[in-house]
Amino acid sequence: MKSLLLAFLSLLLPSLALAEPIETRKIITALTGDFNGDGAVDLAMVVETEPGQPMDVHFFLRDKEHNYLKPVEIVHEQIHGEWNGYDRPGYENSDTEPELTMLPNGSIKFYLPAMPVGSERTDMTLTIAWRNGAFIVAGFAYNHDDYLKENAESACEYNVLTGKGTSSEKQPDGSTKHKTVLVEGQAIAFKDWNPGAAFTACGN
Numbered sequence: 001m002k003s004l005l006l007a008f009l010s011l012l013l014p015s016l017a018l019a020e021p022i023e024t025r026k027i028i029t030a031l032t033g034d035f036n037g038d039g040a041v042d043l044a045m046v047v048e049t050e051p052g053q054p055m056d057v058h059f060f061l062r063d064k065e066h067n068y069l070k071p072v073e074i075v076h077e078q079i080h081g082e083w084n085g086y087d088r089p090g091y092e093n094s095d096t097e098p099e100l101t102m103l104p105n106g107s108i109k110f111y112l113p114a115m116p117v118g119s120e121r122t123d124m125t126l127t128i129a130w131r132n133g134a135f136i137v138a139g140f141a142y143n144h145d146d147y148l149k150e151n152a153e154s155a156c157e158y159n160v161l162t163g164k165g166t167s168s169e170k171q172p173d174g175s176t177k178h179k180t181v182l183v184e185g186q187a188i189a190f191k192d193w194n195p196g197a198a199f200t201a202c203g204n
Contacts, residue, residue: 055078
């Protein structure tokens with residue numbers, strides 16, 4: 001994956017020079033697609049910052065008139081994942097690196113695998129969309145479990161723009177309780193996203 005990514009980025013160096021400097025070895029993953037619906041190919045990259053710190057996301061939109069990728073936004077420290085330790089002895093790939101997927105409607109799905117915290121694991125998914133000149137959070141979902149407790153599972157998925165969704169929680173008897181999520185819809189800029197508010201909307 002990284003070798004293909006570096007080959008692709010070598011074609012973009014003139015454009016990347018217009019944004020904040022990026023060390024290619026710190027690029028965790030990248031995605032191309034038409035984010036703003038103009039028929040041109042755009043670019044998003046997740047870039048490591050410092051050990052133990054959240055990662056940045058760099059967004060580029062293609063300028064069709066001048067045929068280059070224009071840096072339009074850097075969202076700082078919104079993506080969590082393990083520092084992969086490439087510059088330290090005993091380097092191994094992390095199993096908690098974020099994943100990006102292009103959706104048919106032009107939105108971007110950010111899958112954020114669980115960071116190890118005791119016996120609990122919470123995987124999260126954000127859906128990011130380009131609206132009115134900015135990248136916003138259009139959707140939120142999570143799956144939570146505690147492998148040391150029986151029936152300690154919960155999940156939620158809702159549309160942030162409409163405030164509507166569903167959640168579920170395992171009960172002590174093993175059954176699953178489902179409920180409707182219904183909160184005020186919002187258009188929240190990705191850079192201003194607070195996952196705590198999303199968990200509150202889900203009733204947790």
